[in-house]
Amino acid sequence: MKSRLGFVPVVATLGFIFLYVPIISLIVFSFNESKLVTVWSRFSTKWYAELLNDEQILDAAWISFKIGAISATAALVFGTIAALALQRFGRFRGKTLLTGMISAPLVMPEVITGLSLLLLFVAMESLFGWPAGRGLTTIIIAHTTFCMAFVAVVVQSRLADMDSDQEEAAMDLGAKPARVFWDITLPTIAPALVSGWLLAFTLSLDDLVIASFVSGPGATTLPMLIFSKVRLGVSPEINALATIMILIVVVGVVLAAWIMASSKAKSSTTY
């Protein structure tokens, strides 16, 4: 028997409408011919054509894509090691410190992270001469740092769900730790690794604040470009860009859900 609280479904429905109205409005008005984003004139795909001819946006998108792919990969490696250490290695020196450092970036206001990393890079440059100037490298370092926290959370929750029985059995049968990791742990946490990488990639692709602080001339990421355009007002071209990005995400999420369901993988609690 379930308790009946009549207003719950009503508020929940309104909540979901609230979550989706902005996204739907973005998509609908990307097909609007008029430059006035919110006044409908007639169906058109001209903003998509303009988008695909806009060198500036395409360049920024490519830069963001590169930064995202490299940072997500580095964050995946570091975040997974951290998650394994915290979940499987028992007690070790500095465990509390690592726990704190891996969870703090999740909530740290971006302005603080951005400013502090920039000041570090400037101080390092004057002390060691590296990194020389700011640009792609500094953004990648910054993104790797905050993305590994998210990867660690995702992988850690998967490891917590997973039985350590199989790992222990393999060890008892004489398998070396490395062998246990490659043959048992890795295949089991593979779905979490995929979603962790994708999450890191999306977060990197989306970051405006941290990138603005640590970027330099010649490294304008997509969010930085969008922000400077949006400050001047709404533009249908941005709606078209948003629609493409949303479409990629929806396809990706549906595909991931389908793969998870068909492999009957036990769903882990991830973002």
Added chain:
Amino acid sequence: MVIAIPMIWLLVFFLIPFAVVFKLSLSEAAIARPPYLPMMTWDEEGILTFVLNIGNYFYLLDDDLYIFAYMQSMKIALVSTVICLLVAYPMALAIARANSSTRNLLLMLVILPFWTSFLLRVYAWIGILKTNGLLNNALLWLGLIDQPLAIMQTDLAVYIGIVYTYLPFMILPLYTSLVKQDESLLEAAADLGARPVTAFFSVTLPLSFPGIAAGSLLVFIPVVGEFVIPALLGGPDTLMIGRVLWSEFFSNRDWPVASAVATVMLVVLVVPIMLLRLAQQADEKKA
């Protein structure tokens, strides 16, 4: 040892930077590259001089703008956290009590916006809230108003943007704690004659406190330092501390004052961040 890799990485690129911020907040601004004076100098006779400048902190205290911005940020963060909680709770409850196939669909609907660009979702609200935007056009068309409402560039727009953006951060921890609850407790309450509302307040709500705590802190902490939402949706008088820090850094190029602003913000947030750790640890132990 492999643990050393993430450990050293985080020490160098997460922890040490805070020390650098603190050090810089004690420096003096200058027109130079980088725009501050060194703290330590050797003069020609080889004498080392240290200059510590706490003037930046006095400056923050002296100018009402900064105190006002801190208070405003705390107020906006607190109010948005409460609104998020009130909206998210029924949603999380509805998801937790749905049957398992609907539940997965609803969960996916909560997570999906999280995966789409935050910046673009905030941008979408400009089109909805501006004077000739969707909301005003709809209300005018329905005849509910004669004049467009001025929502864009007000605190109201900032609240809408924040609640919208941070809602999933509240729903997910609430859902996790609600779905773990044993339904037989509610049955027992009903058998003992408790009405659904009574059962909710005496069973469901108290059991979900860890979720409420985690969700509230996950919203409150980042909102205090929020920059993008007030910058895009707020008016010139929506002073939030993240925005002040941004303009000190980018417009005034006063790195030491920006660092002092960041240091104070960090000090303000240390307690909530530690509370969040405690809430999460309590949750892990229960699981």
